[in-house]
Amino acid sequence: MKNKKYIKGFLEDIVLHLINEQDEMYGYEITKKVQNLTKGAIAVSEGALYPILHKLENEKKLTATFKKVDGRTRKYYTITPEGGKTVASSSTELIDFFSGMQQIFNLKPVVK
Template sequence: MANSKLYKGSLVTIILKLLNESDKMYGYEITQKVKELTKGELKITEGALYPALHKLEAEGLLDVEVKKVDNRLRKYYKLTEKGNKETISKLQELQDYIKTMQVLVNPKLSLE
């Protein structure tokens, strides 16, 4: 599944969920956390991550804090209140989608 096209539609939800679980994260940290949680199955590239982060920031879902770390500037991303609400909405949307796909892929396992 590494670098699967399926994750692209879920990238925003993945970012929001990770930021919801931590106070703040920087870009590379997000990519490494996803890699760690999925045991290397899912790798988010910088080319996909940073445009998504910039879009979320422009939409008012993220605040950015720049800190100097080891003589380099590092951007930390944190959810805004609006971002917290959007996270709940996106997670529900994803859960609904997964249920629908389960019905289509394996109707016998469907509970409803």
């Protein structure tokens, strides 16, 4: 599923969830993590990721620190208590949402 229209609505939750799972993450790491977890089914573009990261940082759901790694500066994002609250509430909402989608589409796991 590389269709942007599906990813767009969930990207904020995906980013917050992944950063919440780890202590800190940086942009490229997030794109790779999504790619690895979904075995390439979901691709997050840089053009979509960075504006979301900056928006969340602006909303104080993420904080950023700069660290020197391999001769270059890297911006790491960490979740804030405010971001943690969003993760908790969106998880419940997502479960309800997907259960609703399940009802509509009668989705079955694909057996390969």
